[in-house]
Amino acid sequence: MNAVTRENPRTPFRESRARNHAAAGSTACRFVAVLLLGYWLPGGAHAVTSPDIGREQRLASEIQDAILEGDVTYLTGDAGHRFLAIQTPAVAQPAKGTVVLLHGRGLHPDWANVMHPLRVGLSERGWDTLAIQLPVLDKSALYYDYVAIFDGAIPRIEAALGLARQSPSGPVVLLAHSCGAHMAHHWMARGGPAALSRFDAYIGIGMGATDAGQPMREPFVFEQMHMPILDLYGANDYSAVRRMAKARRAGMARGGNPKNAQVVVPDADHNFVDRGPALLDVVANWLDTL
Numbered sequence: 001m002n003a004v005t006r007e008n009p010r011t012p013f014r015e016s017r018a019r020n021h022a023a024a025g026s027t028a029c030r031f032v033a034v035l036l037l038g039y040w041l042p043g044g045a046h047a048v049t050s051p052d053i054g055r056e057q058r059l060a061s062e063i064q065d066a067i068l069e070g071d072v073t074y075l076t077g078d079a080g081h082r083f084l085a086i087q088t089p090a091v092a093q094p095a096k097g098t099v100v101l102l103h104g105r106g107l108h109p110d111w112a113n114v115m116h117p118l119r120v121g122l123s124e125r126g127w128d129t130l131a132i133q134l135p136v137l138d139k140s141a142l143y144y145d146y147v148a149i150f151d152g153a154i155p156r157i158e159a160a161l162g163l164a165r166q167s168p169s170g171p172v173v174l175l176a177h178s179c180g181a182h183m184a185h186h187w188m189a190r191g192g193p194a195a196l197s198r199f200d201a202y203i204g205i206g207m208g209a210t211d212a213g214q215p216m217r218e219p220f221v222f223e224q225m226h227m228p229i230l231d232l233y234g235a236n237d238y239s240a241v242r243r244m245a246k247a248r249r250a251g252m253a254r255g256g257n258p259k260n261a262q263v264v265v266p267d268a269d270h271n272f273v274d275r276g277p278a279l280l281d282v283v284a285n286w287l288d289t290l
Contacts, residue, residue: 051135051149053081059108060084060133067110069120075132075163077155084133085160086110088123096287097170100160100199101131102153102180104206104271105146109133114177114205117276118283125284128167132160134180143210146179147217153183154190161198171200171290175283178270181207181220188221201228201259201290203283206237206270208244222251228259230286234268234275241270259289 063084064072070088077083086109089095099122103115109131110116119129135152137145157174164172176184181204188195202225210216222229229252233241245262252260263282268275 049148051152052137055138056083056133056136059136063108063110069123070129070131075156075159077159078152083156084109085163086119086129086131088119088129088131090123090126090128092126094169095128095167096126097173097200097290098128098130098164098167099173099175099203099287100157100164101129102134102157102174102176102184103131104178104180104209105143106136106139106141106179108136113271113273113276114279117272117280118175121276121280122284122287125280125287127170127173127284127287128164130160130164132156134183143179143182143214144217146182150183150186150218151190154187157184157187158195158198165198172198173201173203173287173290174199175203175205176207177205178207178209181205182216182218185220186218188224189218192224196225196227199227201230201287203230203232203286204248205232205272205279206234206241207231207248208241209238209270210240220248220251222248223254225252225255226257228257228290229255230260230283231262232279232282233264234270234272235264235266236269238270261286 067086070086073085073087074082075085099118101109101115101119103109103111107115109119115131119131122129134156135149137149161172161174174184184204207220208216231245231248231252233245249262252262263286265272265275265278265282268278272279
């Protein structure tokens with residue numbers, strides 16, 4: 001390179017200009033890389049820090065006029081945000097107790113495949129139910145995206161349990177499906193004994209579901225839960241849910257409640273499509289043991 005430079009006096013200018021272009025290109029590449037790194041996280045997740053309130057409001061407007069069983073109400077969560085809830089009283093009063101239902105990722109409290117069969121079916125089996133709207137993100141959001149907004153579920157869960165405690169009869173049961181279970185355990189881990197004292201039994205459905213390349217960021221806290229626990233999942237559930245069943249069972253054993261149970265529903269997938277009655281039977285029968 002030095003020999004070429006000495007033989008052609010114009011070369012240094014061309015090289016300088018090339019270096020400037022290269023530097024500019026490198027800077028531009030680094031700038032784009034920073035933007036991308038700020039948006040994309042490992043496993044394909046996006047850098048998201050707050051719930052999609054607009055989508056939540058659209059979900060609420062789409063479903064509230066179509067709800068035939070139960071009463072639509074709004075509870076107050078973080079920073080005064082009002083969120084949708086559906087109260088469905090037991091057909092036969094006094095109720096056996098109250099079940100608070102937490103839906104799965106990006107869904108709503110009257111979702112057809114799990115929430116609706118349980119919130120309505122359990123009311124027919126003697127339980128008051130309260131299904132609430134959890135924070136949601138864009139439809140393309142993945143598990144790691146949702147981890148960033150788990151804190152947003154905390155005041156909602158606490159508001160729902162506070163309302164449930166106003167019932168004069170029976171235990172308060174927290175029931176969570178899929179990502180709702182992740183949010184529930186996040187709240188329990190953060191709240192410790194004070195959080196755990198706010199309900200009397202727990203039902204987790206399809207626990208451990210994430211996305212490919214995105215292992216769970218936060219463990220379940222079964223060993224701290226001394227109340228009765230039902231761990232329920234489908235025989236055709238996601239592989240992560242099935243694979244973690246043994247570990248969940250061991251954690252429940254350390255919790256030590258004799259009413260703990262783990263049940264596999266035959267011919268059911270993660271969302272219990274067309275298996276709502278079977279799901280309801282397992283949940284209702286276990287609740288009657290409390």
